[in-house]
Amino acid sequence: MQENGRDEWRRHMALRVGVIGGGQLARMMIAPAVELGLEIRVLAEAEGMSAQLAASAVGDYRDLETVRAFVADVDVVTFDHEHVPQDILRALVDEGVSVHPGPDALQFAQDKLVMRARLAELGVPQPEWAAVHSTGELQAFLDAHDGRAVVKTPRGGYDGKGVRVVRAVAEVQDWFDALPDGDALLVEELVPFVRELAQQVARRPSGQMVAYPVVETVQRDGVCAEVIAPAPRAAERLVEVAEEIGTSIAEGLGVTGMLAVELFETDDERILVNELAMRPHNSGHWSQDGAVTGQFEQHLRAVADLPLGSAAPRAPWSVMVNILGGPAEGTLGERFDAAMEAHPDAKIHTYGKDPRPGRKVGHVNVAGDELDDVVYVARAAAAHFD
């Protein structure tokens, strides 16, 4: 009876979730996994990574045998990042492993050209774009777009890496030189945006979806610096369109888990899709303290095919400010102490990473009734780490 009880409990409640990648996104899944009663195991790239506490294995996610050994002990596989190669993902699926998001969805997050083509098929609004195989093709695109464009390497970019705003083909000559025969770069129009937004949607394998309120994201040097949830001054129509874009993409691409859609709001009131991420995303960190169900809990519920939680805000306003790099003087610990002392309302989340200029080492969440106050406290708390 005891053993039977344990088995039954295990059958659903101690479902083992394996996370490939040991960064801060895996780390932030630990807290909700514990509360939900999910066993979390992490395949970390190295010892001492952010998600160390749950690291049950250390190894290279590009090595099939390493990944295969890791997944042997788990019921569901998910990810800290989108970099696991397609051949490995497909081998796992062929062997009957439950992988969420699966390779068919992840290909769209792994290759921006494949993503653009698919979004075009779905009729989702996006910037004008082209696949350019040569400097000649890029020049033609520039000529058709006032001599300016954004060029992106289709694979491997993040936080502004692999993205260049160009006025001349020479500015990406090195990328063309390194391009294998037949491959292309992605070129997009430089969108005249007034601000950037992000829409998150959670989707279960069974199809249930929950949409978060659209948020405003503020980037600095290509890196997310600040998020305001929900997006201020957002007309009802904008909120609806953003949600519709998010759910169309989640459904159309067969996403399971959290989807983040980065959006441009243009000066002529259009919303265009910039980038996608199929995992918890920096634009959703506010939800840890600001929504009924935080994005890390929601991701786990979605990939484990458990009923999704409410994505409703817990306060009228939430603001997230990233903590980048390390202090110019003093220790991070002293700054942390000072920030906590001065701001008892601020929730400071740390990633357990060595500080390094420009590196995200944590973030601050603040929620409250008055946007001005919330923004002030979040910025002031984060400023202790400048």
Added chain:
Amino acid sequence: MQENGRDEWRRHMALRVGVIGGGQLARMMIAPAVELGLEIRVLAEAEGMSAQLAASAVGDYRDLETVRAFVADVDVVTFDHEHVPQDILRALVDEGVSVHPGPDALQFAQDKLVMRARLAELGVPQPEWAAVHSTGELQAFLDAHDGRAVVKTPRGGYDGKGVRVVRAVAEVQDWFDALPDGDALLVEELVPFVRELAQQVARRPSGQMVAYPVVETVQRDGVCAEVIAPAPRAAERLVEVAEEIGTSIAEGLGVTGMLAVELFETDDERILVNELAMRPHNSGHWSQDGAVTGQFEQHLRAVADLPLGSAAPRAPWSVMVNILGGPAEGTLGERFDAAMEAHPDAKIHTYGKDPRPGRKVGHVNVAGDELDDVVYVARAAAAHFD
């Protein structure tokens, strides 16, 4: 420079907190420890305990060598329970280990006679009580209190165990028979209470204190069943008195970490101290989702001597309902699934324990604007597990 950065980070931010005891209270410290950047290590009583994920050692907390080996690797020691013997606690302190709460405070949580005597010295309102060494002394107390009283074993009781309401000395004859020479039982008047309340206070070694709003607790069969935060219909005066009692005790007993004071509200509007706990407490589980700083985070901040967080509620009302035992039919997993499906606003926390009748295996927290709605949803979600 890298190594230096890591050392500096570690010096404050990756402070290692050792928790003695692997139950659900230790388990629920894991989530905030990860977010705060504290390394949490647990000395569990056995394999497969609630706090398994952070269990770095398994052994008997009554064995000095076991405890000494465990604490060698941590910066601060705290507890899942109050049962670590005084001689072990004092040996650690003598060896320079940072123990919070320390033995001088914990003695009052370990022995209810010592606690009653100290609260009397502090002038804290409490039921009439006496140390009774014999049936004769108990009979005298009964004679002076309408022939009814509550008899308690001073040590080792919890969740109603070691507590009997008696009308005749014969009802605790077995306790007197087992009593070592010179020892006494605790007898207290049967308080005519209208309801039970609980007051929590966090206190740092440096003396900083933060008080939570007083809550109403509903017991069934001597076990906490439901908590409403803040206590409904609580006059301002009652809130102030409860807070004053809590902070007086925290200061007077030198508590570090979380203190819970269980209170009786009498029909003549007095508040009397029932029991104390020097750790996170069932009456404070609501704060995980209902307060800016949950009690598990606050306990870690307090014992690590970090600035305390705000104890303000995040919503007008929060309700916690315990999940006891296991379902009569179906699996716990099916119940869990059904509860999540029906109540996307409910936060269900699980302890990773085998279900057993009457055993606490989890709890549900719900927060919101209308008390009736919040109570309804919390009870309805928990009812899936009946």
